[in-house]
Amino acid sequence: MLWKNGRRSDNIEDQRTVGPARRGGLVSGGIGTIILALVALYFGVDPGVVLNQVAQQQTQQSAxxxxxxxxxxxxxxxxxxxxVLADTEDTWRELFQQAGRQYVDxxxxxxxxxxxSACGYAQAATGPFYCPSDQKLYLDTQFFQELQQRLGARGDFAQAYVIAHEVGHHVQNLLGVEAKVREAMQRSSPQRANALLVRLELQADCYAGVWxxxxxxxxxxxxxxxxxxAINAAQAVGDDRLQQRAQGxxxxxxxxxxxxxxRARWFETGFASGRPQVCDTxxxxxx
Known part of the structure; x- marks a missing residue:
């Protein structure tokens, strides 16, 4: 990908030099921290002492x-x-404008x-994800090493596909699709809910192709x-391939x-036309 002369987005929050405790404050201690404080209070111990000790421990771990x-x-x-993010911004701003809408980066x-995140506490094993509650994409860049070394999806455009897919979820959120699907999933059986989720994910793949x-x-x-x-990356993260690799x-x-x-077919569908309308999975x- 010819990217070095491209426009760079300012919409990046780099937390890679920030330890877990400082990212989430007491959230990284979670409910366990709260329980410890309540237990201390019950036994007549100043909960502030417990919280200070936890904070010190978290700070040490962060360091x-x-x-x-x-x-x-x-x-x-x-x-x-x-x-890559800037390029998706340029693409979707124009497409939303053509449709009489406003794109929010x-x-x-x-x-x-x-x-x-606003969607909860997540670890790197979760993989890249989009949180509709705060309209942010989350990525541990070590995922790219796994994508290349363990899944065999090499190349910078494979990485660009990953970002474009998550941006696709942002597009779904802005269009109201994501909320409707989540609501429908709550009323559905587990099998039907999974089927709806598949269609949501495949549409994001198609939107990546549109970009x-x-x-x-x-x-x-x-x-x-x-x-x-990009097609190889889409194939590498297919459910059938991942399950076969993990459990046989x-x-x-x-x-x-x-x-x-x-996943490969819907990316190709979006790439063939460049029209979001073809992504009605x-x-x-x-x-």
Whole structure:
């Protein structure tokens, strides 16, 4: 991807040099911290003493686990991600304007190990995610190493696909799709809820393809092989492939993101036309 001369977004919050305790305050102590304070109060001990001890322990842990400064690779990752995010901003601002709507830029939060979001406390194992409550994307950049080394999805455009997919969820949130789907899921059986979630995820894949179309046709940022990198990444995170790798068999009723073939197909659908209207996975007869 030809990204080094691209515009860089200011909508990045880099928390990678901030320890877990300082990110979430007492939230990182969670309910356990509150219980300790209540127990102390019950036995006549000043709860402030307990809270101070917990805070000191968390601060020490933060100092141990948080890097003092970002490495050169960390800095380059941030620069790359800021360009990708900026490109998605340019694409969706224009598409929303054409539809008579206003696009609100999301924030991208970079973290290391764990993070506190408006959707709850999350660890790196959660993977990249979007929180509609605060309209932020969350990413531990170590995920890219796993994507490349464990899942075999190499290349910078594979990483760009990941960001574009999460931005796709932001688009769904702004359009009201995400809220409607979540509401419908609450009224549905577990199997039906999973099926709705699959369609939500596949639409985000399609929106990632829509972005890639405009990134190429309007700014010519793609290099030979980039589209293949994105398709390979989409296939690598298919439910069937991940379940087969993890447990040796697949359970289709438990799918939440779609198969490798479905994820690749919907990215290609968006990339082929560049029109968000083709991404109506909810009325598609076949996924």
């Amino acid at each position: 141990q686990h948080a890097p003092a400064e970002l490495s050169a690779q960390d800095q380059q990752d941030k620069a790359f991600l800021s360009v 999301p924030k991208l939060v970079l973290f290391s190990g764990a993070v506190q 890639a179309y405009h990134a190429q046709h309007e700014r010519q940022v793609l290099e030979p092989g980039d589209v293949e990198e 068999y697949v359970v289709p009723d438990s799918f939440t993101h779609g198969t490798s073939a479905q 909810f009325n598609a007869a076949q996924l």
